[in-house]
Amino acid sequence: MLTVFVGLHLFNHLYSVAGAAQHIEVMKGLRLFYRNPLVEAVLLLAVLVQIGSGINLFQKNRKAAVGRFDRLHLWTGLYLAVFFVIHVGAVLVGRTVLHLDTNFYYGVAGLNTFPLNLFFIPYYGLATVSFFGHTAAIHNKKMKRAVLGCSPQSQALAILALGVMVTAFMFYGLTNRFRGVEIPAEYRVLIGK
Numbered sequence: 001m002l003t004v005f006v007g008l009h010l011f012n013h014l015y016s017v018a019g020a021a022q023h024i025e026v027m028k029g030l031r032l033f034y035r036n037p038l039v040e041a042v043l044l045l046a047v048l049v050q051i052g053s054g055i056n057l058f059q060k061n062r063k064a065a066v067g068r069f070d071r072l073h074l075w076t077g078l079y080l081a082v083f084f085v086i087h088v089g090a091v092l093v094g095r096t097v098l099h100l101d102t103n104f105y106y107g108v109a110g111l112n113t114f115p116l117n118l119f120f121i122p123y124y125g126l127a128t129v130s131f132f133g134h135t136a137a138i139h140n141k142k143m144k145r146a147v148l149g150c151s152p153q154s155q156a157l158a159i160l161a162l163g164v165m166v167t168a169f170m171f172y173g174l175t176n177r178f179r180g181v182e183i184p185a186e187y188r189v190l191i192g193k
Helices: 004-019 020-034 039-063 068-096 103-108 118-144 153-176 186-190
Strands: none
Touching: 004 020, 004 039, 004 118, 004 153, 020 039, 020 103, 039 068, 068 118, 068 153, 103 153, 103 186, 118 153
16 A cells, blocks of 8 residues: 555656646645545554564664665665655644645755755655665565566666656656746745745
8 A cells, every 4th residue: 555655656746747736736636545534544554564664674684685685675675764754754744733735845845945955855866766676676576587588686677777767757847957946935934934
C-alpha cells in the first residue's frame, strides 16, 4: 500500500511539469483516495511500521551487507526512514498547526528559496533516488533469472536510472529556475518572509 501511495505521489510531482495548477488538480483527485480518514490512518500506520522495521533491519544487517545492492538496500532504507519522519511530520504540522493546504506550494517554498534550497534539493532528490534505489535492490534480490536478455543486476540498474530521470523531471517541474514558480503570500511563512 505504501509503495502504491509513493508511486501516485511521485506521479503527482511529475505532473508539475505541466504547471502548478495542473499539479494541484491531480493532487485534488488523488486526495479523494488517500485523504479518506481510514486510508490515511492505514498509510500513517504503514509509514510507522516501515520506519521501525527499516531501522531495526538496518541495525541487524549493516555488517552482513557485502554486495553493492545489499549496501544500497540498507542505506536507501535508512534514508527513507529519516525522510518519512521529517516529511510526514512536516505535512502534519503544516495541516494542523500552520493551517495550510499542503499542496504544490507547501512543497516548493523551501525548494525555491536560497539558502533553504541547499537543504531541500538534496533532501527531495535523495528521497526519490532512494525510493528507486531501494526498489532496485529488492528487485535484484528477488529476481532469479534474466528477462528479455537483461540480468537482474541490469534490471536493477535500469530501475535506479529511472529514479534519477524521475528526480530530474520533478525538479524541472517544481523549481522556479526553469518554470517561474511564484510562492503565494500565505506560504511565505515557510521561508521566513
